Each structure stands twice: as C-alpha cells, then as structure tokens.
Amino acid sequence: MPSNGAQTGLRDDGDTAVLRSPGSGDQAGAKVGGGRLRRAGSRRTGNSNAGITPYLLLLPALVVIIVFIVYPSIDEILISFQRLNAFELIGHVTRWVGFANYQSILSSQTFWDVFGRTVVFTAANVVLIMGGGTLIGLLLNKLGGKMRFVLSLTMVFAWAVPVAAATTVYQWLFDEQTGVVDWLFAKAGFHGMAHYDWMSNEYTAFAVVVLCIVWQSIPFVAFNVYAGLTTISGELYEAARLDGAGPFRIFRSVIFPMLRPLFFGTIFLEIIWVFGALNQVLLITGGNPVGKTDTLPVYAYLTGVGQQSYGMGAAIAVVTIVMLCVLMSFYFRIILKQEDEL
C-alpha cells in the first residue's frame, strides 16, 4: 500500500500523501503497514453485498492460474510417476513406474547434498540481502539529498539490468584470463590471484553467484526499508534517544517493530526468489565444478532437461516445491493473519 513517503529514493516529494484516506489522519504515527491503517477504520461493510461481481472479476485470473499454472503442475506431478526419457518422449510412450523416481531420489546422497546446499545457499543470500539492504536503507535515510540521489541512481541501474545480462557481466568480471577482479587482486598485492580461476572450486564459484544475486537484490530491499523509514515520525527517535537508547537499541525497539510487516513481506519474497534462482547459478557456473554448485532447481533442470530424464527431473521438482511449502508454511500463517487485520 503506497502510504505516504512511499516515493522512494530518487525524489523526495511526499505527493502520495494525497492517497491517504481522510479518515485515517489521526493515526498518522501508526500507518506503517497498510493493514494497520484499515484495521482501525474497520470498514467491513463497504461493498460487501457485491453478490456475484467479485467472482466475475476474479474469473480471468482464476482461469489463467488453473490453465497455465495448476494444469502444468498436475502434469508435472504425473510425469514424476513416469519413466520419461528421450525415447519415451519422442515415441509418445507413457510408462508408469509408481514411486520409483521418488525412491531413487530420496535414497540418493546427491539429492540430500543438494538439498542441504540449497538451504544454506538460500539462507546465506537472504541474510546478506536483508542485512545489506537494511543498512543501505538506513543509510539512505541519513544521507543528504544529493548523495541519496547518486546512491539511488546506481542502485536502480544494478536492479534494472536483466538477470541474463548480469550473469554475463559477472562472468566477464571474474574471467580467469582477463577479468578485472583478478587484476585488482594482483594489483593489491595478492599476486597468487593474478589468474585465479573462480570456477575451479565450489566455494569461489558460489561466491561469484552470491555476489551477483546480492548485488541485484539489495536495491529492492533498500528502497523498501527506506520507504518504510520515511513513515516513522522523527519524534519516536527523539523519545527513544531521550530514554538513552543507542542506535542499535533504536533499531531493535523502534524501527523493527514498526516495520515488522514490511520485513516479513520482503523476506518472504526474497526466500522465494533466491530459492528458485535458476538462471544465476546455471548461467554462471553451469553446476560446475561437476555437480558441486547445484541447487535444487539447477539439479532438477540438469537432470530433467540436461540428461533427458524428464521423469526424474519432474520428481525432483515436486520434492522441491513440497519442501519449499513446508519451509514457508509458517510464513503463510503470518501473512494470512495480517490479511485478517485488513
């Protein structure tokens, strides 16, 4: 909900304030989450007797979701119970194998390695993104107009570069022959790094991928946090400071509680995005060194499309979705609870 101050970054005019509903002016301090704004009003009546209209309005969206998301998902589940390799694919043969694909996946060490790696990978990225994004958001709030403009503009560029282009740029930056990063390391005195092959082991390969993802994701979080910060009135900081709170304490006791819905929402999106990040990993490392940088989506892709074991790939995909849902289930509850408060 674009409450006031939502015009982040580049310019600082508060013209969205017009959008604020007249009745909510008295809660000026507490309109951080959209939910709060309306809960107090509790205008549950409104258009409640709309009859069939809402369903008509939802119909196209439902059709799209069912035809283009639910149907392929069911198909994917069906495929996961089949043996479907290149031969069956070309010949249009359907061979059911029951739970065989699942059995071989769940009993394979590789899968569990990949699973663990994916969880660590996601956690590391999300922590870095949220930490970096929050700090930069706080910084944006502190900076003067000119500096804020410059920093925002550079972040917009990082954000706007399409993933496919960003991955090629990162490969070029970290190229072992002529990459500028190796050159900088050598210049800084680490001569061993002069022609370092970043793709030679999984840790440095992942470092490049993580850097690429974090670089592209921080702007979104930073702008969000900054937008949220502009809705907190200065008096709150003032009061906290008078009570003797340091910067860290202010963040923990004032900023975080006020922006809680915003943090939850952002973390939710980032987890989904990072967990499902296929392009960055696939295009930068290609899963190399052999199988060491696979995350679950990459593993499913390489198994399914790469090795043409479509049934196995589908089964991995299904397990991936189930795991993501389990990991996220507590999140659903939080967000649905916020929904109640609307």
Add this chain to the structure above:
Amino acid sequence: MLAVFFIFPVYWMIATAFTPAGDLFSKTPAFFPLHPTLAHFKAATHVLDFSDFWINSLTATVGAVLLSLVIALMASVAVARMRFRGRKTFILMIMIAQMAPWAVLQIAVYMIVRNDNMLNEILPLLLFYMAMILPFTIWTLRNFVGAIPKELEESALIDGCNRVQAFWRIIFPLLAPGLMATSLFGFITAWGEYPLVVVLMNETQHETLALWLTSFQTQFGNDWGATMAAATLFALPVLVLFIIMQRRAVGGLTAGAVKG
C-alpha cells in the same frame, strides 16, 4: 564506495562493449575505452534473424505484461474492494502461485505445448510469461487499489457517475503509478526469461534476445566484447523504461509489493 559497488558492473559492461578487442586482452584492463569502437556491436548484431529476436522478445514481453495487467486489475479490485467468501483462499492461492518454480515446470510446459503442436510459436510463450508475472502483479496491484480511499469513489457515484465511469475517471488515473510499477517488474521478468524459451523454441528465428545474448559464449569461444555489447543492447530497453518511469515506479513497486 557503495555507489561504485553498484554501478561498476554496469559501467564495466558498457565500457567493455566499446573497447577494441586488442585492448581487452592487454595486461592492464582498459578502464576507459580510449579508442571507442562499434565493432562489438556490429559483431553482435550481424547475426542471422537478429530483427526476429527483437520482434519475438517484444511481442512476448509486451503482450504478457498488458494481458496480465488487465487480468490483475480486475482481480485486485475484487480482492481489495470487496468482501466475499473465498477471498482468503484466493489470496493463499496467489501466494502459492507466486512460488511456482517455473524453472522446473518446463518439462510439463514443453509436453503440453508440444502436444498442442504449438512449438516454435510465440503465443504459448506469451501466455506462459503472462501466467508467470500474474501472481506478483495481483499481489502488488491490490495494495494500490486498497490505498485509494473509497470516499473518492463514493463521491463520484453521488455526483452521478455509474460504477464503470467512477472506475475509469477516478480510480484508474490514481492507479497509474501502480500500473507502471507492476508493468516494469513484469517486463524485467519476461524480458530476461531463459529456461522456457530454450525448450519451447527449437528454430533459431523463433528465439528471443535472451537466448541470443548467451549465444556468444559458446559460438565463438568467449567473445567478451560481443557479449558485453549484446548485454548492453539487451539491458537498454529496461534501463530506458526505468529512467522514464523512475520517479513513480521505483517507489511504487516497493510500496505496493510488501505492505500488508
């Protein structure tokens, strides 16, 4: 320092694209293209079916964005403005749909499209891109719709507008920033999409720019100059869109995406 961290890769992409091949492999990296050249752009663009790639990418992306905007607008009005049974179920469904792992659904997508004999056609690509960006578009738009005070709509009704007029004259103009922000996000997603187009298109002239971009790394070894020129051209439409919409869109996207 932070600004450098964010801008350097972008700068490096553009600078490399203009640097002559000889300078690219010198001992010291050329931090500024002293002898700017367009050779890499020529190399990158003189490929078979280049204009087709643009047309394909633009058709699929713009079509997907417009369609999803219309559909999402209807749905978000319903979700944000009306109370009805199944509303929460719908929201939960959108959240789950947002998690759809497209990267791994492609096997099923491929089978469906193939069985409908639609491989190498732009329409399925467009439709799946639309489905891909729809959940986020609804998710974001409904917050924008919810932010518009009901009183405005009601006073329009009192002044003699009917529902449809009230929507077009009052709500729609106020939604403009939200629509721009969400379309921008959809554009970025669909524009850079890679895994689906790989499996759905197996004839060169039906490919999109995203595939063209990655082709320089395999075809000619690693032709970094051409790759960076291609990446620059590829990023250009998005950067231009961003700059046009920057003021509203950047704030708008973040504002709509995560609140409440």
